[in-house]
Amino acid sequence: MGMVGIYLRTSDENITKLHNGTLSIADLVLDDDGEYIEDETLMDIDKAWHMLHFVLTGQTSVDSSDDNPLSKVAMGGDNIRKGEDCDGWQFGRSITSQQVVATCEVLKGVKKSWIADNFNLSDMLENEVYPVQDHHNKEEMLEYLLEYFDDVVDFFNEAKDENQAIVFFVA
Numbered sequence: 001m002g003m004v005g006i007y008l009r010t011s012d013e014n015i016t017k018l019h020n021g022t023l024s025i026a027d028l029v030l031d032d033d034g035e036y037i038e039d040e041t042l043m044d045i046d047k048a049w050h051m052l053h054f055v056l057t058g059q060t061s062v063d064s065s066d067d068n069p070l071s072k073v074a075m076g077g078d079n080i081r082k083g084e085d086c087d088g089w090q091f092g093r094s095i096t097s098q099q100v101v102a103t104c105e106v107l108k109g110v111k112k113s114w115i116a117d118n119f120n121l122s123d124m125l126e127n128e129v130y131p132v133q134d135h136h137n138k139e140e141m142l143e144y145l146l147e148y149f150d151d152v153v154d155f156f157n158e159a160k161d162e163n164q165a166i167v168f169f170v171a
Helices: 012-020 025-029 049-057 097-107 112-117 121-126 138-161
Strands: 005-010 042-044 090-095 165-170
Touching: 005 025, 005 049, 005 138, 012 025, 012 090, 012 165, 025 165, 042 138, 049 121, 049 138, 090 097, 097 138, 097 165, 112 138, 121 138, 138 165
Parallel strands: none
Antiparallel strands: 005 042, 005 165, 090 165
16 A cells, blocks of 8 residues: 555644644544545545655755744644654655645745646656656656646635645544
8 A cells, every 4th residue: 555645634633632732643533444534634645645745845854943834735834743653654744724825825826837837757766756756657647647637627616615724644
């Protein structure tokens, strides 16, 4: 299956609870049988998350002090319970509803053509961007990333419209 990126739209109140440990990601995303809930507040972008972050920021990792709103799109925001395993998931990060609004404003200027112009498979290989490997074809990988880009933008805009925060994690 590999490492897949998952977004959750939730309240700022839940973000606070996640950070102070009174609520877990599992509480928000899993049903009583331990399966992911199936509703519009949860979105899976498969393995495109690291490529998306790299294309938008030129970085492979996240600095939570980064003020660039594009760094908040994938892998960005504040660590949830930094130093802990984040309920068994990796890169548990959150952005507040205010940060969602700022990110949406910046995303308005990011078009698919900009993504294509900034998509460099060689740089991704050199920087070990997941899931890029030597045998991958640039056009296929770009198409794969673009399949998810509009969904991510729509997800952020829905969060903005509903005054919601966003949690991102890798499962």
